[in-house]
Amino acid sequence: MPTVTVRVLGALSASVLSATLGVLAVAAPAQAAARDGACNTGEFCYYYNSDHAGSVSDHAGSLAxxxxxxxxxxxxxxxxxxxxxxxxxxxxxxxxxTGKTVRVYYNTGYNGSHAYQDFAPGAKKNLSSTLKNNNASHQLISAGSSYPAKDDYPYKGQTSGIDPWNFYKGQCTSFAAWAVRSRVGVAFHNQYKGQARWGNAKEWVAAAGRAGVPVYNSPKAGDVAVRLGGTYGHVAFVTRVNANGTFEIDEYNYVSADRYSHRTVSVGTANNQFSKFIRFK
Structure with a gap:
């Protein structure tokens, strides 16, 4: 009887060990599939070289x-x-x-105070000149998530001259163009999508219509808000939409000439409101 007992226990141990090894054998390939050096559906992937060349690093979620x-x-x-x-x-x-926007950050911990770049679902492009070889974290974010309010404009304090996107430095149009380029990741400029010019702020809605860029009557974070009234109109970058229907903007040349400001505003046609919202992405 003792011999039988030992054999039964041995069989059970072997069975348990076999089952354990079986679990381990299944688990290892599952981990490999999660990061296997191929860019699969549902993943966000980095490439070592520009234009999606070189080695791949694939990720199924956010990494701080x-x-x-x-x-x-x-x-x-x-x-x-x-x-x-x-x-x-x-x-x-x-x-x-992935099915969500992915934001790449210059710093670890999802810190976008210096720079970040958004990749919409399906986007396949090079990192911006600021983020190239300066990627420290990335985060899957929901559509319409907020952007940090910040004065990251590279021409702050300059009140004359033309910026690289062919707008006057220090103006609301120059700052909005910079925000679309650096925050949304769209290479916007004054001749974007074949337009002769996007021109003054109040002309942007018509230019967007000709260029096939959608314009909405309600805001989403990442939109360019447009006020059509006044001699030149006004544009600003929407950083956040609040639960009560108001929204927050980053802007230049409104509260103070040629300077940055951040405000909470609402939809409407008054001088301190915005009625149209251009959605570049």
Whole structure:
């Protein structure tokens, strides 16, 4: 009887061990599939080189800190240049195959105070000149999520001359163009989508219509808000939409000449309101 008992226990142990090994054998491929160096549906992927060349690093969710040294950092896993290198401050392009907007941050911890770039669902493009090889975290965000209020305009204090997007420096149009380019990730300029010019602020709605860029009557974070009244009109960047229907904007050349301001405003046609919203993405 003792011998039988030992054999039964041995069989049970072998069975348990076999089951455990079976679980481990299944778990390992599942982890590999999560990050296998291929950009699969549902993933956000970095590429080591511009134009989606070189090794790939694929991710199914947000990451607040990639790590910066081996072992322990998130690395490029696919074949090609850069394979095995840490992805922090090493990516040049990205492809968003998730169903949400993905925001890439210059700093760890989803800190966008210096710079960030949004990738809409399906977007496949190079990182901006600021974010290229300066990517430290990324986050999946819901549509319409807020943008940090900040004065990141590169020509603050300048009141004359033309910016690289062909608007006058210090004006609301120049700042709005900068915000669309740096925050939304759309390469907007005064001749965007073949227009002779987008012109003064009050002309942007008509220009958007000709260019096929959608215009709405209610705001979403990331929109350009347009006031049609006045000699030149006014444009601002929508940073947040509040539950009570008001929304917040970053702007230039309104509260003070050629200077930044952040306000909470509402939809309407008064001088301190906005009635149209251009949605570049």
């Amino acid at each position: 800190d990639y790590g910066s040294t081996q072992p322990g950092c998130y690395e490029f896993k696919g074949a090609g240049g850069g394979k095995g290198q840490c992805i922090k401050n090493n990516a040049a392009s990205a492809w968003n195959r």
